[in-house]
Amino acid sequence: MERYDPQELELKWQAWWEERGMYRAGGPDDPRPKFYALDMFPYPSGDLHMGHAEAFTIGDVIARYRWMRGYNVLHPIGWDAFGLPAENAAIQRGLHPREWTYANIAKQRETLRRLGYSFDWSRAFNTCDPEYYRWTQWLFLRFHERGLAYRKAAPVNWCPSCKTVLANEQVIQGRCERCDTPVTKRELTQWFLKITEYAERLLADLDLLEGWSEKVKTMQRNWIGRSEGADVVFEVEGVGPVTIYTTRPDTLFGATFFVFAPEHPAASALATRAGLEREFRAFLEEVRAETEVERLAVARKKKAFDLRARAINPVNGEAIPVFASDYVLMEYGTGAIMAVPAHDQRDFEFARENGLPIRVVVMPPGGGLDASTMTQAYEGEGTLVNSGPYDGLPSHEGKAAIVRDLQARGLASPAVRYRLRDWLISRQRYWGCPIPIMHCPRCGEVRVPDTELPVVLPEIKEYLPTPEGESPLARAEEWVRVACPSCGGEARRDTDTMDTFVDSSWYFFRYCSPREERPFDPAEVARWMPVDQYTGGIEHAILHLLYSRFFTKALYDMGLVPFTEPFPNLLNQGMVLYGGAAMSKSRGNIVEPREVIEKYGADTLRVTMLFAGPVEADVDWAAVSPEGVKRWLGRLWRTCLQALPRLPAPGTPPRGGSSLRRAVHRTVKEVTEDYETFSYNTAVAKLMSLLGVIQKEVTSAEPADLREALEFLILMLAPMAPHITEELWHRLGHEGSVHEASWPAFDPELAREEEVTLVVQVDGKVRERIRVAPTITAEEAERLALASPRVAQRLQGVRIVRVVCRPPGLVNIVTEGG
């Protein structure tokens, strides 16, 4: 018998599909309902890795299943192609970042083809193509017009040894990736997008996203970090009124000191006033070397600087000492706090470290909290004590009362704050989308006119960032010098490039009409979007999704799109590991898709991935068996070839309710449910057992039944193993593609589980009969029996001694004295 040779037949069918342009999305006249199946697009850092193979396999199964269910599917692919690795590789190898990038794209494209994915290749693009980034720039200009893109001085990562700005990704545990020097902060003027203006909507609309996991929604909620509290004004000696932000105004009477962020202008003013300018500058330098995560950590020694001033607590006129410390951040709240050591853990640690008083003002429900003996702050609610007229109030009432009274004196107001900051998008790097702004000495910031887009990246020789923290684009002097479009005078181009997250915040719109002479055709976007299913890694749970949601809302406000959420349904696949750890060069545990394809074929790789476990779980490639899967596909192959001579012509209707037909229809019912819920591992298991049933009857079954069984099995496997199923479909006598065939429909009568009667007795007398599956377990039978109202009635007021279960036929309940 002819052997199963995946290499040959996979290449053959890939060529055939391409020739037929099979996976082109249908045009506006297509009568089928639309389905937009989107996969997170890859970054071309080399060839595809196993993580890509997993994600795209899942996305492909989703798309192919929808085609078979009669949808007009949009399943696009492209590349997120700007970014730092291209530049680093270019610096190391003396290549242009473009060469490196496009070479990797070509490699990945080839591997994606070889894996048999159903992409609409006619829509592919790269974010580094001028035809794409022209529209990234166009969108930036629209943001700029609305004040949603602006510049301000902000601290950036700075390596004092390399004398250069570093992107966050280049800071490894607080040190420079290149020379291992501790990274510090430096103030540079940077571009921001005003995502904070959308904080409330980004938070509220999470409730609309029913197709997202709670886990991802929680991560987004925490990132946005809404908190409610009050702004309260303290009079600070030598400074004047200073506003602090607190979530616990009920603890105001417990404030025993006051803390400024070291970067707060009042802090340096006070230090100067105390004659401590030099000391303060050294202190500030040390603080700038710390990361925000370090600064916010508890149980760590905090840097303290005594500013030798007093602040007046507005609730009782008490004068408390004023410090600067690294645990207060300039970018959150107002950059100044009242410290309540009894009820805030970091304040507590700071008080203990610096010998400051601790005063309990909230008594926990059990009482007994004593400042002299407590070992940690009590952060919960309770009853106010040591709080003057507010004593005895529950903390939430105390909160309201204190704010109300201070507000009447003009010293407080309720406030809502978000942890979310504006999005810093400028990079002082080469390989990114140039910011389409010019700086004119007379007119200030001038937008490049739309008609002059794209601002094309200039050619330069040296990609290293400059020692002044300027972008390498500043070296392209001819490119930088331009005539100001509004006054005609000499202006200079902005030399920063955009964060690659900007490129990926709108690519899914572009796929809807990728060759358009505008970012997208609104009619096509309205036709295809929102995305019906988005598939990708959990590592993008926060930033990419948040930025894309922000862009969508901003475009909605501009009247460019008719919806506010781009991805109502999100599926996050797990990671691919090897031997329990992430694959990495240093561990030497990398398996490449290419190797697996060469050894076993693409279908085996795909089915192995899907069979490995639930989609959300990690896949350990060391624990899976591509051999086993390939053997199984071989068995399917042989069973079909063996059956062929017995089969009637295609279309011969099977009749009757043979056990083979019942098994087939039940499998269709269950596997369909599995596809609907992305439960591909269980789907594969059911297809495997169905093949076992077919194999047993391959010589004996009614020929029409056998044809139906094989065809349904092939159809159900087609989205997962598209090549072998295409080959077998044709061998079974079909002319068209299996992927254009309809998903099999089951006959509910045949698919119905057989049922038997479970008799329930109480003390030997029949009290109930229940229809159950023949496979029912003893526990389930007992549960059903006890749940029956008629049985429950008999059991009222009596004690059960014993329950005898003989599934599926009998449950006997023995009662005391019965």
Ligand code: ANZ
């Ligand atoms: C007094 C207080 C007493 C506080 C107490 C907490 C408990 P969330 O909930 O995350 O919004 N805080 C305010 N601004 C800060 C800054 N710039 N850097 C560091 N900490 C800051 O946190 C709000 C609380 O964090 C505020 O409420 C403030 O401490 C602190 F028993 O004020 B609280």
Ligand code: ZN
């Ligand atoms: Zn000008």
